[in-house]
Amino acid sequence: MMTIMVPDLxxxxxxxxxxxxxxxxxxxxxxxxMET
Amino acid sequence: xxxxxxxxxxxxxxDGLMFDTESLYRDAxxxxxxxxxxxxxxxxxxxxxxxxGEATRAVYDGHFGQGFDFDMFWTAVSKQFYELTKSQxxxxxxxxxxxxxxxxxxxxxxxxxxxxxxxxxxxLAAHGLLDRFxxxxxxxxxxxxxxxxxxxxxxxxxxxxEPGHVLPWRIPTMVCxxxxxxx
Numbered sequence: 001m002m003t004i005m006v007p008d009l010x011x012x013x014x015x016x017x018x019x020x021x022x023x024x025x026x027x028x029x030x031x032x033x034m035e036t
Numbered sequence: 037x038x039x040x041x042x043x044x045x046x047x048x049x050x051d052g053l054m055f056d057t058e059s060l061y062r063d064a065x066x067x068x069x070x071x072x073x074x075x076x077x078x079x080x081x082x083x084x085x086x087x088x089g090e091a092t093r094a095v096y097d098g099h100f101g102q103g104f105d106f107d108m109f110w111t112a113v114s115k116q117f118y119e120l121t122k123s124q125x126x127x128x129x130x131x132x133x134x135x136x137x138x139x140x141x142x143x144x145x146x147x148x149x150x151x152x153x154x155x156x157x158x159x160l161a162a163h164g165l166l167d168r169f170x171x172x173x174x175x176x177x178x179x180x181x182x183x184x185x186x187x188x189x190x191x192x193x194x195x196x197x198e199p200g201h202v203l204p205w206r207i208p209t210m211v212c213x214x215x216x217x218x219x
Contacts, residue, residue, distance in 0.1 A: 001047075001188070001202050001211040002039055008052035008128075009062060010085045010207045019203050022037050027053075027130025030210060031137050033037050034046075 004030055043212035045197045046138060047188050048169075050149035053208035055159050056126040057117075058085065064116035068109065074100065086206025088181050127163050135168050144195050146171035148187035171195055182206070 003020040005012050012023045024030045052058040062081050069076040080099055084092045093106045138145055146169055149156060153174040160166045171194035178186040185202035188211055192199035197213045 001192075001200050001213055002041065002043070003203050003205070004210045004212065005205075006053055006128075006208045006210065008056075008208050009058045010082055012207055016207065020209075021040065027128060027134045027210075029130070031130055031134045033039060034043070034134070034141070034212070035137055 004033065006030065039212055039214075041214040043143060044215040045192070045195045045213040046143055046145040047191045047195075047211045047213070048145065048147050049205070049209045050147050050151055050156060050159070051208070052085075052128075053210060054128055054131050054147075056124075056128055057121070057159070058208075060117055060120045060124060061113070064113045064120055068112045068116050072109070072112075074109075086183050088183075121158070121162075125159060125162055131163075131165075135165070144170045144197075146173060146191040146195050148173045148191040150175055150182045150187070152176075 005016060005020045005023045006026060007023065012020075017023050022033065024033065048054055050057075051061075062078075065076055065081050076099075080095070084095050087095070093110075096106050096109065097104060135145075147156060149172075151159075151174055153172065153176070156172050156174050157166065160169070171191055173187050173191040173194060175181065178190045180186045183204040183206050185204055188202045188205075189199050192202075192213060195213070198216065199213060202211065203209075
């Protein structure tokens with residue numbers, strides 16, 4: 001699966017960032033990623 | 037940034053991704069602890085995000101030591117949380133826009149969460165989103181909860197898509213199931 005993390009209270013660690021395809025600020029950003 | 041492959045389905049985490057519930061839990065813990073004369077530093081609360089119930093219990097038992105009644109504490113936290121959701125359950129930014137985009141793309145979607153089914157229904161209904169998901173996987177639908185990826189795997193099965201490799205997760209996550217490669 002293609003994992004997108006959208007941190008809330010917990011910040012994504014460098015290890016998490018390496019494992020997922022991106023760390024987004026919010027679902028607006030995810031929407032843009034999905035539409036491109 | 038673009039997806040490396042086109043998606044054929046999408047699976048949403050719920051708490052902290054769709055709804056601003058992580059902050060409500062934080063506030064419920066602080067309020068409940070304060071009423072009992074207990075100090076719950078923010079790093080302690082954050083250290084339990086994404087942990088199983090048993091792991092969370094171990095963290096609090098370890099912090100407060102002997103004599104601390106975790107079950108009584110968590111029951112009070114839950115009660116406080118539900119009170120907060122009555123007036124402060126907010127959608128996170130972009131939820132409606134993303135669901136509309138998935139509708140336009142005709143992509144099926146599911147929720148995979150550690151929360152209870154009744155909480156999922158409550159939260160979705162509060163924002164008119166009950167009919168926007170083809171499947172809901174919640175507590176009781178899998179053997180190993182967060183951070184194990186089992187809820188996402190169960191959701192993929194409900195959507196009848198091949199999940200592939202799924203990461204353990206502790207922070208709000210959305211996964212896009214890649215469209216199968218054409219033969």
